[in-house]
Amino acid sequence: MPCIAIKPGLTPEERASYLYDTIPPGLFRVTNEADRIPWRVSPEPFGLSRVQLDNILRLGEDLLAFYRALNAIYVRSVRGTAPAFVAEYLDRGKPERVVRISRQNRFKQEIPGVIRPDLMVTGDGNFMATELDSVPGGMGFLGAMTEAYCRLGVESIGGNDGIPRGFAAMMRATTGVERPTIGIVVSDESGDYRAEMTWLADALRRLDLADAWVRTPSEIFFTEDGLFVRLEDGREERLDALYRNFEMFDLLNVPKQDLMLYAARHNRVKMTPPPKAYMEEKLSFALFHHHALAALWRNELGKERFERLLEVIPQTWVMDPRPLPPQGVIAGLNAGGVPVSDFRRLADLGKSDRDYVVKPSGFSPLAWGSRGVKIANDLTKDDWAATIDLALASYDETPYILQRFHKSKRLRQQFFDRENNVIKTFDARARLCPYYFVTGEQTVELGGILATVAPADKRLIHGMTDAVMTSSALVERAAES
Numbered sequence: 001m002p003c004i005a006i007k008p009g010l011t012p013e014e015r016a017s018y019l020y021d022t023i024p025p026g027l028f029r030v031t032n033e034a035d036r037i038p039w040r041v042s043p044e045p046f047g048l049s050r051v052q053l054d055n056i057l058r059l060g061e062d063l064l065a066f067y068r069a070l071n072a073i074y075v076r077s078v079r080g081t082a083p084a085f086v087a088e089y090l091d092r093g094k095p096e097r098v099v100r101i102s103r104q105n106r107f108k109q110e111i112p113g114v115i116r117p118d119l120m121v122t123g124d125g126n127f128m129a130t131e132l133d134s135v136p137g138g139m140g141f142l143g144a145m146t147e148a149y150c151r152l153g154v155e156s157i158g159g160n161d162g163i164p165r166g167f168a169a170m171m172r173a174t175t176g177v178e179r180p181t182i183g184i185v186v187s188d189e190s191g192d193y194r195a196e197m198t199w200l201a202d203a204l205r206r207l208d209l210a211d212a213w214v215r216t217p218s219e220i221f222f223t224e225d226g227l228f229v230r231l232e233d234g235r236e237e238r239l240d241a242l243y244r245n246f247e248m249f250d251l252l253n254v255p256k257q258d259l260m261l262y263a264a265r266h267n268r269v270k271m272t273p274p275p276k277a278y279m280e281e282k283l284s285f286a287l288f289h290h291h292a293l294a295a296l297w298r299n300e301l302g303k304e305r306f307e308r309l310l311e312v313i314p315q316t317w318v319m320d321p322r323p324l325p326p327q328g329v330i331a332g333l334n335a336g337g338v339p340v341s342d343f344r345r346l347a348d349l350g351k352s353d354r355d356y357v358v359k360p361s362g363f364s365p366l367a368w369g370s371r372g373v374k375i376a377n378d379l380t381k382d383d384w385a386a387t388i389d390l391a392l393a394s395y396d397e398t399p400y401i402l403q404r405f406h407k408s409k410r411l412r413q414q415f416f417d418r419e420n421n422v423i424k425t426f427d428a429r430a431r432l433c434p435y436y437f438v439t440g441e442q443t444v445e446l447g448g449i450l451a452t453v454a455p456a457d458k459r460l461i462h463g464m465t466d467a468v469m470t471s472s473a474l475v476e477r478a479a480e481s
Helices: 012-022 050-079 085-091 097-103 139-151 161-174 188-206 248-253 258-264 286-287 290-301 303-312 341-347 382-394
Strands: 047-049 114-123 126-132 183-184 211-215 218-225 227-230 236-238 241-245 271-273 316-318 356-360 402-404 411-417 420-440 442-455 466-470 471-476
Touching: 012 097, 012 139, 012 290, 012 316, 012 411, 012 420, 047 050, 047 442, 050 085, 050 114, 050 126, 050 286, 050 290, 050 303, 050 420, 050 442, 085 286, 097 248, 097 382, 114 290, 126 303, 139 161, 139 188, 139 466, 161 188, 161 241, 161 420, 161 442, 183 188, 183 303, 183 341, 188 211, 188 241, 188 248, 218 258, 227 258, 241 258, 286 290, 286 316, 290 303, 341 382, 356 382, 382 402, 442 471
Parallel strands: 047 471, 183 211, 183 241, 241 271
Antiparallel strands: 114 126, 114 420, 218 227, 227 236, 316 402, 356 402, 411 420, 420 442, 442 466
8 A cells, every 4th residue: 555644744853753752662672761762763764776676676586596595405415415514514503303303304395484684785786695584573663664654655665564464475375374373473582572573463463464463482372283372352263374483592492392393393383484493594605605515506596696696695604613634725715815724814814804704603692683793803803813713612512604794885874863853964884684575486575674774883783772773765866975
């Protein structure tokens, strides 16, 4: 539906004030008790050019193909028809039970139903996808922001109800049910996301797209017929689908996880994302750039898609501490122009040569948000050496990755100074998070694009009190440096 302004003719200051007063509080985990909305509000969505939007739309199907290729290569690795190190890396540090669940035949062909990359805006129409998230936060937050802008007559990319409609379309494709009954299960460990997922469930019911409820794991009921939720009036509803809003790292701490997995394994409920821990690993980007796997990736993806993704996925390496033979080098990695055979050699680099970021790969409480992330040229020489040592020492339990650091381009961003009731601008850098919903074997639906625009001196772009957080819109001329 097109946006119809219920507050037409407002000044930018009035628009921003309206957004501040009407966006539901508590949807994002940035906390500041003094502020109802603990981030900077912009009177307009973040502007994207037609070229940028077209590239993002195409990227969605490319990333869907990437997930399918990753899944196929992992399965082949387990079977012995692809290099064994693929499964070795992706399974490292995980309990045997988690690995066994990931390899169950019932889930063999399944991939996550929601795909969300983190895209750094590096140039006109160009992006770098620093990582993928298959259990993403932000959906309800973006949906609420989009609705608020719509009430001002401003349509965001994806449409005013793109997030709930995209989520419902994904669930219809997953279940084969026109109006599915969905349990969105948010664990205690993922409790920061409960408010926004409750917004999403409410929107799905309000728009008559699905019967959806947010529940903790302990509030899910099991019988031989399937999984059920109890409603406020005492009725019980059988679930067609369970949306897993918790990481596989937390699985063994989640109440009733055995019952949820049993129901999914016996096809009494559809679970998405599937319980496949290897789909939550950042080191998949290192495997994509591994020279020994290039032919496999090219065959799975096709030549054109493979080459497009090479332009979007930054060079990445698994920080494997095992020694190489004297003639061995780490492919593509140099220190002062000289190939290296040991990551510790990077400790000698000066700050200007350290265009790298180090982060835990996935199966760790440090592997979401900006936790555990270190930007090399922000560190002292001693801290940089200690970061390398920690990453290498953690390999057996939590593999780390080394990734080329690509700085987002500078731009100017508006925000509302509520204290002085004026619109100001600041030098900024942007990260875009498109939400793609998988609706077919090769198709995705773009529900919307969350923009996080942080001050230019912030090296890590994430939700913070100094950042503008907003939806994105197609404009004649996008934000420029």
